[in-house]
Amino acid sequence: MDGISLAGVIRVLAGLIGFVLFAAGLGAIAVGETAGGLGALIAGGIILVVVALEVTRYRSRAQEERGPAGFEQTGEVFLDPTSGERMRVWFDPRTGERRYEADR
Structure with missing residues (x-):
């Protein structure tokens, strides 16, 4: 699995879980289950935002030591x-x- 990191796999799985929760929440609200749907919608939305922010905010020290990406x-x-x-x-x-x- 050259080029695939565990962090990347976890990030994709978290994004998929967030998307499924968000979509399930929308579906539940559409059929009248407002309370349960709202909870799933909020939880899925939070997961999606966290995944998006984590990608742009944090860098891997191991990757940085090898130089800039690419x-x-x-x-x-x-x-x-x-x-x-x-x-x-x-x-x-x-x-x-x-x-x-700078060479460290």
């Missing part, structure tokens, strides 16, 4: 003349973009 290490290292820090060059083969980050 980027490969070029082997180029140099001293930044302004800060004196050792910098490493990263390259995205899809776009041709290069990034320069």
Whole structure:
């Protein structure tokens, strides 16, 4: 399972559960079960919002240590003349973009 992480699988499953709860809540409200439907609708909505925020808010330290997503290490290292820090060059083969980050 190259490229598939446990966190990604859990995120997708949580999103599916949130969607099913949300849809079930809408269905229950449509047939007149307002109290139960409202609970499922709210729970599903909360799960969907949390999944969406988690994706954009938190980063994996393990992923960050390997460099920016989609980027490969070029082997180029140099001293930044302004800060004196050792910098490493990263390259995205899809776009041709290069990034320069402090080597830790």
